[in-house]
Amino acid sequence: MKIKFLFLCCILGITFSAIAQPRYSPEIRAKNEVSWMKDSLALPQDKLDKISKISLDYNQNMDKASELPGKVKAQQKLMKKKDATIKALLSKTQYQKYCKKEKMIRDREKVIYKGNRQPY
Numbered sequence: 001m002k003i004k005f006l007f008l009c010c011i012l013g014i015t016f017s018a019i020a021q022p023r024y025s026p027e028i029r030a031k032n033e034v035s036w037m038k039d040s041l042a043l044p045q046d047k048l049d050k051i052s053k054i055s056l057d058y059n060q061n062m063d064k065a066s067e068l069p070g071k072v073k074a075q076q077k078l079m080k081k082k083d084a085t086i087k088a089l090l091s092k093t094q095y096q097k098y099c100k101k102e103k104m105i106r107d108r109e110k111v112i113y114k115g116n117r118q119p120y
Helices: 002-019 026-041 045-065 071-089 092-113
Strands: none
Touching: 026 045, 026 092, 045 071, 071 092
8 A cells, every 4th residue: 555655646746747847037038138138139238138127027027917817918028128129239130140039049949838738
């Protein structure tokens, strides 16, 4: 009996650990985005500082919006606002690179989470 219980606990532990996705803090997500932009877009420090603030604010608000009943619309509104603000800071070529990267990330997230979303 103890062996069956232990086996069941192990199976449940493995199952839940496989489903769990790491959730990074808004600060880490903003830092990663700014790091990518620094390396890929060759932005001056003053623009990186502005983008860092924008990204941190965006990620904090996205976390808050994820807890709201109408979270999809709220998150889409935040994405559009962030993209418009970033567009004002970047050149046309830089913004195109930024959009390409954002699209790749958003498409990848749809694939990763497809079928794993729980209705609320």
